[in-house]
Amino acid sequence: MNLENLEKILKKEPSYRQKQIQQAVFKQFISEWDEMTNIPNNLKEELKKDCLLEIEGEIFPSADGKTFKALLSFSDGAKIETVLMRNKDNRNSLCVSSQVGCAGGCAFCATGKMGFNRNLTSEEIISQFLFFARYLKKNFGDQEKITNVIFMGMGEPFLNYDQVMTAVQILNKEEFIGLGARNISISTVGIIVGIKKFTEEKEQINLAISLHAPNDELRSKLIPTNKENKIKELLGVVDEYIVKKSRKVMFEYLLIENVNDSARHAKELAGLMKKPLYMVNLIKYNTTGDFRASSENRVNKFKKILKKEGVNVTVRKSFGSDINAGCGQLANKN
Template sequence: MNIEKIKEVLEEHQGFRLKQAEKNIYLDLIDDWQQSTVLPSNIKEELNKECPISIEADLFSSKNKKTVKAVINLEDGLKIEAVLMKNRDGRNTICVSSQVGCSLGCKFCATGKMGFKRNLTFSEIVEQVIFFARLLKKEDEKITNIVFMGMGEPFLNYDNVLKAIRKLNDKDGFNLGSRNFSISTAGVVEGIKKLSSEKLQVNLALSLHAPNNTIRSEIMPINKRYPLDNVLKAVDDYIEKTGRRVMFEYIMIKGVNDSNKEAEEIAKIVKGKLYFVNLIPYNSTGVFEASSQERTASFRKILEERGVSVTQRFSFGKDIEGACGQLANKNK
């Protein structure tokens, strides 16, 4: 699906045709222009020829059907993945990718191993959302949250990510509230600064994963470019400017970042600030092992005893290799 191309094709027609076509895509969620009840047949034919809106993807569903992963084929033959997570509380969260592969090479991440291929276009980001919105519509359900936590570093494709958010937030279109978007960064300071100046109330998450520069640089090479102090300063400035809480994501990796000492260090960083910590079980990519449940419970207890707000993500989609990058990497 190429949304930009639709604009080009409709430029030759009356202005309201583009509005009608966009309504068809974002609200009616049609997957063939022939389904449009407002466009005349000559335009439908032209659109179907020049810019069809079907989305080619392979679907993988977890045993409990709560996690569905789509491996979407792009026009140039590359593949990206997006994941639907159905929460028990009724939320339907879509985890989207912002790049094909990733240049940051975090040691625990399968996407990092793929290396970087290219940035996704605005249209390719939106396409992931539309794909799942169509799927959910069949079950009379809707997307409630969108998180940029899939393949790639969103702040290294800043303009397209923000353009996609603005489009999906548009009241006359998809109309998902800005507070329902989250952007997760590995710590690109310029991106954090830029986001704090946007007039958009989206959520920011930081992939922290380590309490100090030694461990962080070992598992996240980006820490050498943006050391922890600089990243935390940028996050503090963001909070001061926006008044919004920031989530620190922390993947629990056995023997690497999960000791009591590291929990104490995290508590010192987080205490008294508008941060909260989300502990994430590690889906093994073959390099490290996941922390045990007992270790994670002790880690959590230390944080909570020191007044830190903690949430814990249960492992989504382990049986379909739900951790970022794993499936596309295999199918490559």
């Protein structure tokens, strides 16, 4: 949807009209302007012409019915994936993409293998939310809403900083979607300049860091951007963020068999992570061809060591690996 055109059209209208339309698009999630019965026909026609509501996408559900991956297509032919995870406790979490492909080149990531095509606009990011908000409403009823958004899909959000932050504001502002800041998270591979800027933002958005290795040698092999964003400096800016925001920071750690999941790695990681507002989230790796997931036994041993060393640690449930919708698997494969 062209938000700029929408704004231009609404500028000519009285403020109550603006509210009616924002309410219909961002709260009632209409998919056609004809669903609005409280606006005049000439305005409806103008909206139909200059502000298309249609979002082109195809949905792939997982076998257990808990995860839905959507492949969205944009006007220039670019395609991206976005993933909805339905939890038992009435939470519907949406993992959004911020770029078409990614220049990051991380060894474990299917998106990285695609290379970089282009940044997404804030509208294209928001269209991922609207697409699934409409889908939930249509298939599961009015009460089913997206409760959490995490920027952890295709692309590195801090390499598309301005568009991502504009999208965050649309998600957060009451007159638009009105999702609580604490229900929005940005996950980065640790782009230091991005984290510094993010620390200065006034919104209290959650920060997650994809760490995946406890030392620079291994991390640079897995995450090439580590060469310019070394662990010591990275944790330094994270600590500044914590001082300023007094918020917890989540460190994601994908467990890859015989790569980063030994007892030695766990102890080395514990040495970095033993801080009150640091949380480690262990994620079972979803196979993308080159690496294998750690066994249940190795995951448990790794977690035990971190716990014993006094680190705050959880293991994340894996979603959607059968539809290539798990962490690191998004690559427009369907």
